[in-house]
Each structure stands twice: as C-alpha cells, then as structure tokens.
Amino acid sequence: MTQKEPIRLFEERKVRAIWDDEQEEWYFSIVDVISILTDSPNPRKYWSVLKTRLKREGSELTTNCSQLKMQAADGKKYLTDVANTEQLFRLIQSVPSPKAEPFKLWIAQVAKERLEQMQDPELSIEQAMADYNDWAIRIIGSIND
Numbered sequence: 001m002t003q004k005e006p007i008r009l010f011e012e013r014k015v016r017a018i019w020d021d022e023q024e025e026w027y028f029s030i031v032d033v034i035s036i037l038t039d040s041p042n043p044r045k046y047w048s049v050l051k052t053r054l055k056r057e058g059s060e061l062t063t064n065c066s067q068l069k070m071q072a073a074d075g076k077k078y079l080t081d082v083a084n085t086e087q088l089f090r091l092i093q094s095v096p097s098p099k100a101e102p103f104k105l106w107i108a109q110v111a112k113e114r115l116e117q118m119q120d121p122e123l124s125i126e127q128a129m130a131d132y133n134d135w136a137i138r139i140i141g142s143i144n145d
Contacts (some may be wrong), residue, residue: 014032018068027068027086028083029067030047031081033083033091034046036086050094050095061083061090066081089107092104119133
C-alpha cells in the first residue's frame with residue numbers, strides 16, 4: 001500500500017485513509033466517519049449496532065467491508081474496519097443523523113445529474129470540459145505557488 005493524498009470529504013476532521021495499489025482505490029476508516037457524522041461518544045459501539053441493524057435488513061455493506069491495519073492515536077497499527085468510496089457513500093446513507101443529511105442530498109444531486117447525462121450525452125461532454133478547466137486552473141495555480 002502506498003500513501004497518497006485522498007479526496008477529503010470531511011475537511012475539518014481527520015479520517016484515516018489508505019491507498020491500496022492492488023485494488024487501485026482508497027479505503028477509509030469507518031469508525032472515523034461514524035465519529036464525524038454522529039458525534040457519538042463511542043463510535044465503535046455505534047458502528048457495531050449499525051452493522052447489526054444493516055445485517056438484519058439484508059444489506060451487503062457489512063459483508064463487503066474489509067479490515068486493514070491503520071495507525072491509531074497511540075501510534076500503533078490495528079486492524080480497522082474500512083470502506084472504499086462506494087461503500088462509504090452507502091454507509092453515509094445508512095446513518096440517521098442530521099450531519100449526514102448534506103452528504104445524502106449531495107449524493108442524490110449527483111445521481112440525478114448522472115441520470116440526466118445518460119439521457120443527454122452532450123451534458124456529459126459539457127461536464128467533462130468544465131471539470132477539465134477546473135483541473136487545469138488548479139494545476140496552473142499549484143505551479144505558480
């Protein structure tokens with residue numbers, strides 16, 4: 001595994017993340033995300049209860065999550081439940097918390113836009129051009145810094 005810089009959804013709070021070279025994707029600490037979304041005094045317990053509820057409902061989310069060694073606050077590495085980006089978005093949708101609502105709304109908006117792009121491919125091209133322009137501006141800005 002190589003350390004790279006992941007996209008940060010939770011700018012003000014730390015979410016441990018690790019890049020898996022073999023899978024070519026990021027994995028995020030589920031307990032860290034639960035902590036941020038719920039402000040639970042015991043995010044590990046919250047995740048344990050949520051896992052049980054999700055299993056009862058027939059969700060495959062908990063089955064598909066894996067464990068990776070991540071550094072804890074004490075500096076040691078422990079096996080930690082992790083989720084890739086897709087699993088993370090599914091997890092966010094399962095958390096009944098006001099803090100999760102902005103993410104749920106954003107996910108719904110992105111899904112709506114994607115469906116519109118599937119109906120009208122020209123929208124995809126326009127979005128790609130806008131994304132490319134934003135990317136180019138960031139690259140040029142980083143060169144000038």
